[in-house]
Amino acid sequence: MRRHRVKASLVGLFLALSLLALGCTTPMAEAPAPPAPPAAQAPPTSTPAPQPDVSPKPQPSVDLASIPPYAGLPYVEINSGTPSFSAEDLARAPFEEYAPLDNLGRCGAAFALVGPETMPTEKRGSVGAVKPSGWHLVKYDIVDGKYLFNRCHLIAYRLTGENANERNLITGTRYLNTEGMSPHETAVADYVEATGNHVLMRVTPLFEGEELVARGVQLEARSVEDGGAGISYNVYAYNVQPGITINYATGESALDGTVEADRPLDATQYAYVLNTSTKRFHLPACPSVDDMNEKNKQGFNGTRDEALAQGYQPCGRCKP
Numbered sequence: 444m445r446r447h448r449v450k451a452s453l454v455g456l457f458l459a460l461s462l463l464a465l466g467c468t469t470p471m472a473e474a475p476a477p478p479a480p481p482a483a484q485a486p487p488t489s490t491p492a493p494q495p496d497v498s499p500k501p502q503p504s505v506d507l508a509s510i511p512p513y514a515g516l517p518y519v520e521i522n523s524g525t526p527s528f529s530a531e532d533l534a535r536a537p538f539e540e541y542a543p544l545d546n547l548g549r550c551g552a553a554f555a556l557v558g559p560e561t562m563p564t565e566k567r568g569s570v571g572a573v574k575p576s577g578w579h580l581v582k583y584d585i586v587d588g589k590y591l592f593n594r595c596h597l598i599a600y601r602l603t604g605e606n607a608n609e610r611n612l613i614t615g616t617r618y619l620n621t622e623g624m625s626p627h628e629t630a631v632a633d634y635v636e637a638t639g640n641h642v643l644m645r646v647t648p649l650f651e652g653e654e655l656v657a658r659g660v661q662l663e664a665r666s667v668e669d670g671g672a673g674i675s676y677n678v679y680a681y682n683v684q685p686g687i688t689i690n691y692a693t694g695e696s697a698l699d700g701t702v703e704a705d706r707p708l709d710a711t712q713y714a715y716v717l718n719t720s721t722k723r724f725h726l727p728a729c730p731s732v733d734d735m736n737e738k739n740k741q742g743f744n745g746t747r748d749e750a751l752a753q754g755y756q757p758c759g760r761c762k763p
């Protein structure tokens with residue numbers, strides 16, 4: 444009982460703080476704030492040892508309520524695509540900051556100045572040991588690669604080499620990973636590789652209330668040396684998966700019936716089965732037919748010679 448009450452009051456405190464912080468942020472419709480005045484109250488630059496994790500991290504510069512509902516596009520622009528970095532942030536030396544997990548085990552913003560020196564030189568390792576908030580291992584036939592959720596790096600592995608860092612991994616859909624985030628990460632990686640310049644980057648998961656799965660992710664980036672000429676964006680990417688409804692409070696999910704999986708081919712209806720990828724043809728009962736990707740399967744009711752004439756080779760296993 445007692446423990447329960449303590450937890451509840453902590454939650455209340457957290458909520459109050461979040462509301463306060465949200466109240467202080469600039470609405471996204473407003474013009475970007477003018478540069479901060481000369482650093483009258485700026486802390487001395489020679490602060491001793493860094494003190495990670497004690498100060499509250501900056502809250503997202505966007506309110507979830509201002510984001511339009513998902514309408515078929517993986518991401519939308521925020522603030523006309525202008526990131527909300529301060530002049531001080533843009534002038535910093537290379538750094539990486541990952542907000543500590545909150546009392547619900549959720550990630551906050553990941554913030555870094557990405558450059559050639561932050562990119563990994565080693566091969567990527569496993570992140571399987573990390574269980575981000577709301578994590579469920581669940582497969583659907585309609586999802587590319589089957590798994591609905593990926594452990595999504597906030598700042599991509601290829602940019603900072605952070606691997607199994609629990610402060611940099613959220614429960615994100617395959618769609619968020621590949622359609623919403625990846626194009627923006629690729630743009631930064633390609634730019635840094637081509638120019639050797641640096642990019643200031645902040646990736647912030649946005650949660651509704653106490654939900655464990657983020658509704659989406661805000662991605663902001665701006666190239667430093669060229670003043671944003673190479674890279675400048677501020678977007679919100681939806682943590683959704685077409686055809687699947689997600690309970691963001693728990694991470695549970697279900698098909699919504701709007702997307703159909705490729706129906707498996709009934710091989711028995713055909714004389715042969717073609718693999719349009721390998722250009723082999725098989726007898727319907729060949730075990731290779733079961734292993735074949737449905738996308739590459741095609742029924743064929745012509746003769747053996749007709750299959751050969753279409754450029755298909757007989758399978759070495761079933762020898763049609």
Ligand SMILES: [Zn+2]
Nearest residue numbers: 725729758761
């Ligand atoms: Zn075969």
